[in-house]
Amino acid sequence: MRFIFRPPAADAAGLLTLPWQEPLEEWEDERLLEMPHRGISRHVVRFVEDSGQIFALKEIDERLARREYRLLGRLQEMGMPAVTAVGVCVERGSYRGTPLDAILVTRFLDFSMSYRYLFSNRYATFPEGKLIDAMVELLVRLHLAGLLWGDCSLSNTLFRPDAGSIEAYFVDAETAELHPTLSDGQREYDIRLAAERVGGELLDLQAGGLLPEHVDPIEVAASLTERYHALWDELTREEPIDPADQRYQVTKRVERLNELGFDVDELELVSTPEGARLKVRTKVGVSDRHRTRLFALTGLDVSDNQARRLLNDIVAYRGYLEQKEGRSIPETVAAHRWRIEIFDKVLGLVPPELRGRLAPAEIFHEVLEHRWFLSEQAGRGVSTTTAARSYVENVLPKLPQTLTPVATTHSAGDGASAGDA
Template identity: 70%
Template sequence: MRFIFRPPAAHAAGLVSLPWEQPLEDWVDDRILEVAHRGISRHVVRFVEVDGLVYALKEIDERLARREYRLLGELEAMGMPAVSVLGVCVERPPVDGIEQDAVLVTRFLDYSMSYRYVFSHGHTSRPTDQLVDAMVELLVRLHLAGLFWGDCSLSNTLFRPDAGSIAAYLVDAETAEMHQVLSDGQRRFDIDYAAERVGGELFDLQHGGLLPADVDPVEIAAELPRRYNALWEELTREERFQPDEQRFRVAERVNRINELGFDVDEIELITTPDGTLLRVHTRVAEAGRHRDQLFALTGLQVTENQARRLLNDLVSYRGYLEQKEGRPVPETVAAHRWRSEVYDRVMAFVPESLADRLAPAEVFHEILEHRWFLSERAGKDVGTTAAARSYVTRILPRTPSTLTVLPGEDDAPAAVSRRA
């Protein structure tokens, strides 16, 4: 057998001792896990826990496995929202004279859910709208990067709560192709195929009684291309304006792109007889200005939306410190104090038994939302500490898990189950 693993090599070392010579579906090992909110796959997929980390193993044709390994690595290097690939096992020995497929190894995406889990566990009050919006944004990011997916669907996507919204991540790249630039025809194929698949998957949910009664799969399928085209047009359109409008119009366009959750990579201004032509090149990687800023100030690694929310609270806390102490407080000092006096103190209220419900930054965001609700009701600011106690006592226990690895059924009680 041949193992091809990406750094860090320490993670790969613990995986080598698994029974790779056996068909994946026959593996018997105490490191095997069953993930309750996994998606549906046409391949054999198993999950293992090694050195405290969870990995997804997919048995697939060797040619496709090598291709997907390379593509997922490229997407990760670009900062795209996709699962992280660790390695691939190829040239496995035959079993009873039959050649075995390769096994692709990816990191399990913490706090992620399949679309069926989102609908069945009520993680959001608007699951259809939020999932479609998340898929549209994911497709646009991939297309800007030059990736033709070829198999876009809810089943091939994982979803993760993100500061009140939902973020989507590509999880299956078997049919994907990387190009310098996608043609309109390639993009149209992807979006039309996605609409067809999403419609079918929503009909499946409807048949299983998981789809809200007011949701029409046909209407949602038709809405997906419309939302995609609107976002694509907003991010890529060219516009003309007069020279005296230049500063205002450029700033307006950049702000609009930032509001949509994207960053600007390059601005091109072309002088023409009819005025100035503006071309904005949108950055293909996952937006990260706020995420990078928060990490530099506090050491917290979160998503972009979560970072934006936490930075707002940090700014508010800095203003409170300056008013209380009657002097300017440097940003770095305020950030250090916010981390120790606010964020860490609030997160300490979350008991270990509830740590699987949401990512820590998402819990903090929810507590801030809960604080606003309680303050509105009380007619005064109740404070973050009181809001945290209330949220952890009343709200968090009722929140479905997004991290838990369970022994099979969605409603199983155990947090982690190993199956021998």
């Protein structure tokens, strides 16, 4: 057998003691975990916890495994919202006379969920429009990067709560192709396929009684195409520029793209007989302006949406401190005090057995939402600490676990969804 791992290889060193010489579905090991609400899969996918980290293992044809491993690595270098390829085990020989496929190892995306899990639990309260918007944004980012998905579906996407919204991540790269750019025909192929797959998956949920009654799978699938074209046009269209108002129009366009969560890679003003036109090259990676700023101020590494929410709370806390102490307080000092006196204090109220329900920044966001709810009920302002205690006691325990250990006699059976990898 041959193991190929990306640096730092030490992160996955413990995986070498797993029974690689056996078919993945027959593995028995105390480190195995089970993902609830698995989807239908063409392959066996299993989950392992080692040294505090969770990994997804997918048994697949060696040629496809090597290809997917390289492609996921390339997407990671580009800063795309995709799972991280850790390594691949190839040349596994045979087991009882049957050749063994390769196994692709990816790092499990913390606090992420499949679409089935979202609709089967409390997260079904998210409007289905947010789910489709997240998937559309992911598809647009991939297309801007020149990636033809070829198998776009809800099953091949992971979702993660993100400060009241949902963030989508690319998972299955078996059929994907990376090109310098995509033609309109290639993009339309992906869009049509996505709409068909999403419609079918939602119809399946409807048949299983998991879809809210007001959701029409056909309408939702059709809206995916409309939303995609609207976002693509917003990000890539050329627009005429009035020379007398050039600076304002350029600034407005950049701000609009930033509001949508995208950064500008390059601006180009083109002179034509009809007048000047503005061309914008949109940056394909995940926007991280707020994330970078929050990390510099507090050392917290969170998603960009979560960072924006936390930065707003820092601004409010700074104003509170200045009013209370009657003096001007530098932003860095206010952020440091907020981290110690507010954020860490709130997270300290969460008992160990509940800390795995949501990401720490998402818990804090929900505490802020809960604070607003309690303040509305009371007709007065409620403190963050009071809201945190109420949230931990009444809301957080009701959220479902996303991972559970399985006994060593467990068989993977029909496997997990490719989208759970």
